[in-house]
Amino acid sequence: MSDPKPLLVVDDLKMHFPIYKGALLRREVARVRAVDGVSFEIYPGETLGLVGESGCGKSTTGRALLQLYRPTGGKVVFDGVELTALKGDKALFPYRRHMQMIFQDPYACLNPRMTVGDIIAEPLRTHGLTPDKGAMMEQVQALMVRCGLNPQYVRRYPHEFSGGQRQRIGIARALATSPRFIVCDEPISALDVSIQAQIMNLLQDLQQEMGLTYLFIAHDLAAVRHISDRIAVMYLGKVVEIADYASLYANPRHPYTRALISAVPIPDPEIELTRERIVLEGDVPSPINPPTGCRFHTRCPARRAHPEIADRCVNEVPLLQGDDHRVACHLYDIAEPRDRAA
């Protein structure tokens, strides 16, 4: 399904946030390495899923791709244009309409004093895309219909809508400028189970119709697997594994991916009864002071089982390697990755 030429290339992306101390002489005392050397590419029309636990850097990656944060290192190339080389908002402006974002909490990002119609029309105005008022209204109402909203509600305010409806408003607004690429940051996490499926179906339908490309961020691996063509797994600012959705589940290689998969409950009592469970110990360490070498080494069950690599895990950063199915783990350095997978 992948076109040979990627729409988006991310190369060694870094986003470090400085932490300052002192009122007068502000000096940097530490850095949050929120995203610390992430590389992947996204092909036109595909969905790349991004999973990982709270604080691992998913949202920061999404924002840095869209240049909502200017990355502190690495490259983001969109349709052949190196966005990270463009200086200033003016230079970026023409590209912004092609790259949009959908957020987790639709309420927090919808202006409570604007009508739904104005909210959806705002990006059209910003980008000067619709000249006259009548055409604008028509376009807004068409977007509402497309996103499953009653166009008669165009003059209502966000608080008059349910969570699922607000998410539809957020989607309609993101679609207004006919973008090619959308970062969906936890678009279903705040919704009721029965509404999550509606929104996922809507996102899939829109993708088909409009040829959209998605980065779908969520901590729910089952949802990510359902909607994604390929999946990248993040841990503490790094991508540890990236593969197509089927092989990531059928043949996970990174010890963290394995633990993550085994931790996701499956709604079937018979399967739950007999499943293998890998229960990880401890918590995710802080991105201010991440562990040396492999960042997962403090919790990794595989490292304990493989004393021959235990030291390297502590001292050497494993590189993401492989062709279609890439993994960053010393277990796979020794032999051909494919042989070790079994």
Next chain:
Amino acid sequence: MSDDILLSVEDLEVHFKTEGGIVKAVDGVSFQLKRGETLGIVGESGSGKSVTCNSIMRLIPSPPGRIAGGRILFEGRDLRTIPQKEMLRLRGNEISMIFQDPMTSLNPFLKVSRQLTEVLELHQRMTGQQARKVALEMLELVGIPDPSRRFDQYPHQFSGGMRQRVMIAMALLCKPKLLIADEPTTALDVTIQAQILELIRDLKEKVGTSVILVTHDLGVVAGMADDLLVMYAGKVAEYAPARPLFKTPAHPYTDGLLKSVPRLDEMEHTRLQSIRGLPPIVTKLPPGCPFRPRCDYATEVCGQDYPARRSFGGPAHFAHCHHPLQTPDEEVKA
């Protein structure tokens, strides 16, 4: 029969006075919980799961809330009518509750050690030293690494998962007969959720505690619950042991819910069958079956009469639906 039943809730009704009118947050809910078993309660936001749990704990704020009807029998005694003093004793000793947000039960200004030992000194009349020993053991049991070092820290010095453990430790100190867990893992990451669920499983086995587990995650209850209660708009849609509930659901809402969640083990990408429409507004429920506006099987009668309770393959599995997806046993009177 009654001896192995720890808790029996019968026709519970809880009302709230609001600007929009009386909200029947819980409307005729009945279930039984056996000793050592786990009951899972699922349903959408606002369906009455927390209100049901809070009623058992006698934690309904009044006003605006009021338990308007029904009985809550704990070992045969009605928790609605026992004296407040007796209720307080039960709450510390025999029934404990854990919440989604651990800070609702932890005091941010007290050291963890104090919060744990206080419970023991108060309820079990232990000396300071005994209490300290027992509390430390409990922290160890719930998997706090290096508990003696962490013992004298404050809650904010713990991570979210660790705080959840401290709260569980506190809830289990008195080895309660009943543990009510209201979305205990919703705010946590899956690997931490797995740790906490493993812990609850383990303690159930060791202590023999009965558990009520509230969650919106059908996967979580699939691996934890013996029986399941599916709530919709304050009412019981379906009640069943876990296997038949997941395999042969009788209520269209249960069926829809199961089909609308993506499964990690799905082989190919299929389209989810979503439930159409929106969750109900409890102040504006339609007459008849509350699920009717979203139900594919609805007929005229669904808009007129609330469906009576019908059982499926024995009384352990029942649902309220005029057109159930399974063949009902003989019609029973509601």
